Amino acid sequence: MERADQRKQVTNRSLLWMAAMLLLLIALLYIPLPYYVIRPGSAIELQPLIQVEGGTKEEKGALMLTTVRMGEANPAWYVYAKLSPDVDIVEEEAVISHGETNEDFERREATVMTNSQQVAEAIAFERAGYKVKMEKQGVLVMGTIEDMPARGVLQIGDVITAVNGKRTRTTTDLFDQLKGKKEGEAVALTYLRESKEQKAVLPLKPLVDTEGKPTGRVGFGIRPDNKLLIEVPKKVTIGTKNIGGPSAGLMFTLEIYEQLKKNIDMTRGYRIAGTGTINPDGSVGRIGGIQHKIIAADIAGAEIFFAPTDSDGEVSNYDEAVATAKRIHTAMRVVPVKTVDDAISYLKQLKPKQT
Structure with missing residues (x-):
């Protein structure tokens, strides 16, 4: 009888221990924290994703966009990120603005990606010698406060x-139209939603900066950007359904340009990755997470990597990329670019790869 009681006690302790371990595992894997984990993603060949009407695909190498993986943190990922040099942990509000939903974030990323593709098309066609229509359409809403x-x-x-019946083509126009207005005044907006015109009247309230300090200005509370109406002479299809953000702009431009320049293989047989936003003047802009993209490109066998050389941060994207390339001991060449023309010039002088 005593042995049976002992066995029962041992069994109960084992069950309690297993239950505690299960609860700990659930806590480690499923309890969300107010952080996001960012780590290397992948390098994706663009030739299969982009089709230019009447274009040719003669690449012996490949042009590739690069991505990062990002997701909500749990305790296990938080600890791993603190221990790994290849994983970053950032506060939730550095990714999703205060009050923004995941749906808002995904819509914003998709909108930015669409804009990036359209600007890439315009720049590629212009550089290939085609006429492009690029018209300032209005102020794009990238978020609400x-x-x-x-x-x-x-x-x-x-x-x-x-605004109040006066044409608004750019963010500068919008700021000028709100200048001098006071709290409590209202403005009548005309706006497009999915190409359909709509109207709204909104009161104005004091604006604050990212630290919550008064700016001395009033507004209705949007995060604005310029929206361009772009028309190119040939149809371009880009299949990147699960990728968001603007950072593939440079590589989109290069792939479209190459398909337009018939019988020219700009890759010269190399696997070429890169990153950077593309602006309407052809300049290449800074992006986040370039260290992760260097790692992704190296894993994919890239031999050349285009990195923005910018002055927006204390350290340029290019310097960050070089530091990461040295740390992981890759043979991949990191090439600095300020404009798409820098990248095109580099590829034109590139000697064909010897096989």
Whole structure:
């Protein structure tokens, strides 16, 4: 009888121990933390994803965009990120703005990606000698601010085309139209949503900066960007459904340009990766997470990597990329670019790869 009781006690302790371990495992893997984990993603060949009407695909090598993987942190990922040099942990509000939903974030990323593709098309066609129509269409809503009048009225992707009946073509126009107005005044907006014109009247409230300090200006609470109406003479299809953000702009431009320049293989047989936003003037802009993209490109066998050389941060993207390349001991060449023309010039002088 005593042995049976002892066995029962041992069994109970084992069950309690297993239950505790299960609860700990659940806590480690499923309890969300107010952080995001960022780590190397992949390098994706662009030739299969992009089709230019009448274009040719003669690449012996490959042009590749690079990505990062990003997800909500749990305790296990948090600890891993603190221990690994190849994983970053950032506060949630560095990724998703205060009051923004995951749906808002995904819509914003998709909108930015669409803009990036359209600008890439325009720059590639211009550099290939085609005429391109590029018209300032209005102010693109990239987000709304919590507790401000625009929240619940305007959506990410809306394009403001007029304020109080006056044409609004750029963010500068919008700021000028709101200058001198006071709290409590209202403005009548005309905007496009999925190409359909709509109207709204919004009151103005004081604006604050990212630290919550008054700016001395009033507004209705959006995160604005310029929206361009772009028309190119040939149809371009880009299949990147699960990729968001603007950082593939440079590589989109290069792939479209190469397909337009018939019978020219700009890759010269090399696997070429890169990153950087593309602007309407052809300049290449800074992006986040370049260290992760260097690792992704190296894993994919890239031999050349284009990195923006910028002055927006204390350390340029190019310097960050070089430091990571040295740390992981890759033979991949990191090439600095300020404009798409820098990248095109580099590829034109590149000697064909010897096989």
